[in-house]
Amino acid sequence: MKYVGIITQQHRNNFRSGLLLTLFPVIILAMVLLFFIIMNMAGGASYNEETQNYSSELDWNYIWSGFAEVVPWVIGIIAIWFFISYFSNVSMVRHAVGARPLERKENPRIYNLIENLCMSCGMNTPKINIVDDPELNAFASGIDEKSYTVTLTTGIIDRLNDDELEGVIGHELTHIRNKDTRLLIISIVFVGILAVLSAVIWRIMVYMPRTRSSNSKGGGAAVFLIMLVALICCGIGYFFTILTRFAISRKREFMADAGSAELTGNPLALASALRKISDNPGLQDTKRDDVAQLFIFHKVKGGGFSKLFSTHPDIEERIKILEQF
Helix, strand or coil: CCCCCHHHHHHHHHHHHHHHHHHHHHHHHHHHHHHHHHHHHHCCCEEECCCCEEECCCCHHHHHHHHHHHHHHHHHHHHHHHHHHHHCHHHHHHHHHCCEECCCCCCHHHHHHHHHHHHHHCCCCCEEEEECCCCECEEEECCCCCCCEEEEEHHHHHHCCHHHHHHHHHHHHHHHHCCHHHHHHHHHHHHHHHHHHHHHHHHHHHHHHHHCCHHHHHHHHHHHHHHHHHHHHHHHHHHHHHHHHHHHHHHHHHHHHHHHHHHHCCHHHHHHHHHHHHHCECCCCCCCHHHHCCECCCCCCCCHHHHHHCCCCCHHHHHHHHHCC
């Protein structure tokens, strides 16, 4: 794969970050508009005061007035949710994988490898975290110089030699240099908003039949319909945000592999490390797929169609490209 320079990749990812910040809210607002359209259609014929007749056409006055009334609340809630999630992402990711800070005295070897690579490319040394997992995996996270972090499992530290570990660390440092981590955090936050909202609506719908009394069946049915329409809209929005996330996720792995090959001058070492990692991937107990997309390798459950929705490219393809450098 043709390598794109760090500066060019940084500019591209800055542009994509801005695009995502625009695109995700647009998708959410589009789903709000769709909600009012579906509710208007579900309401049946409406009375047209001009013609003094009932019409089955959409009542756009109702749709736009309802949309305009709700939009400020939607934007406000999304903005608050986004900023809280965006700036708390470091603790969120660390909690999801059970990571802890790695002290220099605990493993000076790792600090030496990371600091040497950082000095060679002129970047500040990120924080270093470790996960007590005997298998192999690693990832980078953070949104700025204060929060950039490289996380390694105990397994990958113990079972890779220095050249292989350098290749893995170079891969993660390239993610930070390319600002991939910030781009992915933005996608994680927005996908999470729709995922949580969908889950809340679903729980309400499941709980409603148990609490609805016989005297309020009509009103309960109307609320249930509203919840169902809202769930459908959230599902559609979630699908499109997932597609957006997949569109940027696979390519970033190839770019980070290429960046590691350039940084270490030893692409075969990373190829060897990827083989070992794919045989014994760690962090598989992580229940959050959005966090798992940060990993250097995330095993896809199933095959065929499921691979189309993978956040990572095929490991054999990555190794093949590295061996051609």
